Amino acid sequence: MRAERICAVIPAAGRGTRLGLGIPKIMVEVAEGVTVWHVLHQRLRPHVEHVHVVMSPEGEGPFRALAAAEIAAGAVSVSVQEEPTGMGGAIFGAAPHWSGHDVVLVVWGDQANLSPSTVRRVAETHEKGLTLPLVPMPDPYVEYELDDQGVLTRVRQSREGDECRPGGLGDVGVFCLDVAGLHEEWTRHLGQAAVGATLGARTGEVNFLPFLPHLSRERGWPLTVVPVADPGEARGVNTADDLEFARRAYLRWAR
Template sequence: MPKSRTAAIVLAAGKGTRMKSRKPKVMHEIANRPMIGHVMAALKPLHCDPVVLVVAPGMEDVAEAAVSAQIAVQREQLGTGHAVMAARAALKSVSGDLLVLYGDTPFIATATLEAMLKRRRGTDDPAVVVLGFRPDEPGGYGRLVLGASGGLDAIVEARDATPEQRAIGLCNSGVMALDAERMLPLLKELRNDNAKGEYYLTDLVALARGRGWDCAVVEASVAELMGINSRADLAAAEQVYQDRARAAAMEGGVTLLEPGSVFFSHDTRLGQDVVIGPHVYFGPGVTVENEVEIKGFCHIEGARISAGARIGPFARLRPGAAIGPDVHIGNFVEVKNARLGPGAKANHLTYIGDAEIGGGTNIGAGTITVNYDGFCKSRTVIGPNVSIGSNSSLVAPVTIGAGAIVGAGSVITENVPADAMAIARGRQVNMTGRAQTFRAKRKKTKTTTKAKPAKKAGARSGAKRKSGK
C-alpha cells in the first residue's frame, strides 16, 4: 500500500457518564449535528488518509455518524495512550504526519489543524507538536513547560507540578500532531505505573525528548478547545455556536431583528438582504436566497426559499418544501414536500403537502391538500393562475388545470379541467320565515322543561326512619 502523507485518529470511546445519557457523549448535537460530525467536518479539507475513529464496544451509532472513518474498538478504557494503541493496526501504511484529536472538542478549526501540520513540518523537524491554550483558570490542566528556545520541554500534570510550574498559564489540550514514523513505535514504551493505571499519550513528549528530538507548541483560543462533559457544557457550546452563526449571518448581509432569538443549524445557508424576524428556527438543510423576508415565529427545515419570497409569521416549512421566487407563505401555513411556483400565494391557515402549485396561483384560507388515506401519500397538482376558494379540501390524487377556479368550501375529489369552475358542496336552501318559527318553538320547549328543584339530601332516608318508629 502507498504510504499516506497525513493520517488522523479521533478518540471517541468515552462514555460521558456526566451527560447521564444512554447515547455516547459525542452523539449529542450542537446546531443539529453530532459533536463527532463537527470534528469530522474540520478534518475533511485536510484529506487525511486514513481517519481512524476509536470507539468503545456498542458504539455503532458513532461509527455510522463518521461515515468516512475506519473504526477501531478500544475494549477497555485505559487512557488516551491506550486508545491510540487500539488504532495502531489501522496505521500500518502511515509514515507521514499523524493528528490525534478528540470527538468531544467540536469547535476545533481546520486552520488550527493546518497550523499544527505546518509546524510539524518546520525546519527543526519536531517529533511532537502539542496544541496549547491559555484558560482564565488553569486549574487541573496539564502545564506546557517551554525551553529557552521556545520549544516544548515537558508536559507536567497539575497534581505533579511545582508552584512555579502551576503558575504557567499555557495548558495542554491533548490534541497532537506526531511524526508517525518516529512516534508510533514508541507507543509500546508507554507505561501505566500511575495512580489511575492508565497509559497517557502525553508521555510521548518525554519519550521524544529523551531521544533528543524537538517538540513544539501551537496555541489556539479557549473557545476553540471547549470540551463537552455535561449537559451544562452542551448548552454553553450551543450558545457559543449560535452567537458565532448570528454574527456571521449579519456580517454576510442578513438583518436579524432580534439576533438572540434566532436559531441556526450547522448547514443553514442565507443570501444577502434577507430579513429574519424574532424566534425563527432553522432546522437542517435550509437554503434561503437573496431578499427573502422571514417573519417571526417560523419553523423551517429541509426547505429551499427562492429570492423575494415572504414567509410567515407563524409558518412552518417542512422537508421537501421548495418555495419559488416571490411566493407568499402566510400565518399558520404548513408546507411539506411541495413546490410552489413563482408568485404563488398561501396567506392563511393552510396545509400544502405532497403538492405542485403553479406560478400565480392563490390558495384560499383554510385550504388543505388531503394527501394521506391512512396507508399511502398521494400528490395534488395545481396549475398556474388557479384560484382555490377558502376552506377547500383537495383530495389527492387530483389535478386542477391552469386558470381553474375552485369555489369556497368545496371538497374536490375529481380532476378539474383548465379554466373550469368547480363547486363541490351541498346546495344552499333558504326557508323564508323559518328562523322565527324555530326560535319560538325552542323558547316554548325551554320553558316547559325547566329542571325541578333537587331534593334535599337524606330526605327520603329520613322519612323511612320516621315511619319505622
C-alpha cells in the same frame, strides 16, 4: 508542510458519564442534526487523507450508523477499544489504521470548540517530530512546561494530583506526530512505565500525555508549538455547562 499523508485518529471510547446522556460524547448534538462528530469531521476533512475513530463496544454500532456514508466511501474507519485502558491504548491499539501514513493527527473526541484555523495551521506547520497547538489558560487542567530551548520538559495533570499554574499553557486536544519510529517509542515508553517511571500518581495509568515529553526531552524529537489565542478551544464536552458552551460556539461559527 511537506506533501505528506495524514491520518486523523479520534479516540472516542469514553462513556461520557458526567453528561448523563447515555451516548458517546462524539455523538452528542451541538445543534439540531449536528453532532460533535460532524463538527470534527468538517474541521479535519480538508487537511487529512483519512479519519479513524476508536469507539467503545456499545458505541460502535450507533457511530457506524451515524457515519455510514463516510465509512462507505472509505474516508472513515472505525475500531473498538474493548477495555477503557486510556488514550494511549486507544491510539496505539489503532496503529494498523495509521501506520501506513506519514503523520498521525490525534484529536480528542469531545473537542467541539476546535477552530478550523487551528487545524489548518497545525497541518500546514508540521514539518518533523511533534507539533502541538497550545494556549495560555487562566486555570489550566493540563499544563505544558517548555524550557528556554523549546523542549517539552513536563506535562502537569490535575487528574494525577499535579498543581497547574494560572496562565500556564494548555492543549486544545490536538497532537500531531510523525509516524516513523512512533510505535517503537511508545514501546520504549511502556518499558519505562513497567518500572514505575511514567505511571500516573493517582490513576496508576500509563497516560498518553507524559509520552510527549518522552519524545521531546528524552528522545530529542523536535517540537513545534502553534500558538492558539482563544482558551475556549481547549474546552471539551464533559458537563452540561460545557455542552451549552459548545452549542453557543457552534452557532457563532454557523453564522
